[in-house]
Amino acid sequence: MTKTEASPPSVVERPYDDVRVIDLTHHLGAYATRLFADLGAEVIRVEPPAGRADRGAPAVPGLGGDVPFVFLNANKRSVGLDLTGAAGRGVLADLVATAQIVVLEAEERALLPLVLSVPGARVVTVVSHFGLDGPYADYAGSDLVTQSLGGITWMSGLPGQPPLRIAGGQAGFVTSLYTAAATALALYDVEVNGGGSHVIDVSAQECIAHSLQNALQVWDLERRISIRGGEGTRDATEQVLACADGYIFLACGLPLPMSWKALVAWFQEEGHPGGKRLAEPDWADRVKRTTRAMRDEFRAMFESFAAKRTKAELRAEALKRRIILAPVSSISDLPHDPQLIFRRYFHDLPHPAAGRGLRFPGAPYRLSEPVWRIDRPAPLPGEDTDLVLRAAPRAAAAGGGAR
């Protein structure tokens, strides 16, 4: 597999285009395998002929699943197999034999012994909410529950109101990102060091707990507990603030002196009373600036300043004046973001079965080699069964369970 000599530039070779991944994921692991697919891996969802439960109800006819499914499973293939029967399980074993990676989520745990019984050196990654052993191993998880037990729900929301989860199914994204990196490193060991097979037991709770900024160290070293809303920790200027047509986020704390000085100067130039007030001594006190009183005062001051200014106007001034200020964009705003337009960020992915195109975010990273692509919508159940089984002679010979 390793080539020792440099070959001429070519658009054909992509980082994982000789790798096959068997995908038995649901919501926690699906983005991990998509990352491999986007860089050329052949990622094969092996699922019941009518589709696995993670598909959900089709968002529109012909889509094969709900919106998260459509996003998380682009570029993948689907083989439909009746895995309740010996014949279907035999085909799965044959497919595993041709794969370098298997990613399996806890709902499919019953298939793990079969997957592990297949000879050959490969990476088998098992993804679950809490890990395969321990007192919570059989606990039922969910995005909200796992964000909570992982410690990140605690970190968001307002004081006096409940803790708040982060939107958008983040337990799945965080877990998938760690899963992808750990799986890729284990494959490196298999291929480069001849390290033999690896089994990785990923816990979503641990992934969340690994992503808490410095909150664990604040407890460990200083015995303080970070409180949601930033009271007592975050500078008065670091807030979501209203303007004429929505909200902006500002950060002008004293540790960001350029941003702070430029903000005060702007207020002064415009003759806003805040220009005078912010030059007073209590605004030079880093600790005082984290109190609720200062936060509230700053909010009122800035919002009166911004009441007649739009997000775009504020952004333009901030860019000029080197102030850390960003519009709080809605999802609908994103296609109009001038930077994303300039960078031609969004992709339109044709979906023939649904009879329409889908707007997809572009690559998470721009690579100087043209190896990232999104060119196939998420597969319909069993869409690639014949194609895949024909291409894998051993699997086709086993036959029987395939539909």
Next chain:
Amino acid sequence: MKAHYLKGIRFADFTWAGAGSFSTKIFADYGAEVIKIESTTRVDPVRAGGPFKDGIAGLNRSGYFASRNTGKRSIALNLKSEEAREAVRELIRKSDVVSNNFGPGAMDRLGFGYEAVRAIKPDIIYLSMPMYGEDGPLSGMLGLGMTISAVTGLMSLTGYHDGPPLGPGTHYPDHAANPYHAAFAVIAALRHRRRTGRGMKIDLAQVESTINIVGPAVVEQALTGQEPVRTGNRSPHHAPHNVFRCKGEDRWCAVAVLTDAQWRALADVIGAAGLAGDPGLATAAGRLARVDEVEAAVARWMADRDAEAAMAALQRAGVPAGVVADPQTLMERDPQLRHRGYWQHLDHPELGVATYTSPPYRLDGERVELERPPLIGEHTDAVLGGILGYDAARIAALRKSGAIEA
């Protein structure tokens, strides 16, 4: 176990602060030689920021820095000095990866832009992670993790169901989305180089990376023409689905009923026979129509219960439930993390024995063992002497001229 899979891979690592340093940490944890190029005059903001051991500030006392830099080596140079830059060029010649998360143009100004580095090391893997990308009308925008949350829609989506946008309470994109997209890209680039002999440049615009973790909302908005609604802890599909106040100071338990069977089990546990028998509440649609009433029943049961006990009672009945863990609860009371050996304790000359999170998985049944983070400039002599072959007199002269800062 020491998972030194990447032995022989070397990073000339310019990353700093949160997202950049977290991207290269995993490589150090897996045995790559990650040489952090630091400065005592232009200090890594997370060395200068806290928390600090016993609350006392010091360049080698930051827990935030420690958590992002396990296993790395540190050299401290003044990159305004030509001699220091020459040493870095020599280091790059012997490196596989050059990584940074500075703003656009900063590496060019130091003489370490991609083209300059490629001239030194043609097959280099070059990671840069500016906020908005290296070119374009907003590329000069200054940002933090929360700014990235703001412009990607994540801040707008995150908030209570009946309130304004709040966003994550942390610089969330810095702590998973951007570092782990970056790490995955570097691992892929290493494989690509092995197969083709070619390096590559990885231009990770942190905004573009982060929009992927709100990808479903992007697809949905384009499909429906409607802005996705903020749901907070609630769900558009399931009820009850929220966090509920428990006994004690600021204690909460999350409950997420995802099936009708879980609803019946929940109603049984909380002794709400009337609700359990109400045919109008037998389906998710029925419960969503009366969500306030359903949540109030759970809240009443929860209010005088200990959060851990409430979770355990619901989980015994198969209902997804979990305490809203604060940092102390996680580190001292969570039996699952303790059972799985999640916490590692590393000794360090200035931090003493501190607690670290393991990579969040077991690998072949074991934990990937971490090595302690470096003191600033701890490895300057070892790197300049051992890798670049500088003799003691040359190192002393560089130190005297200020090219070496520590």
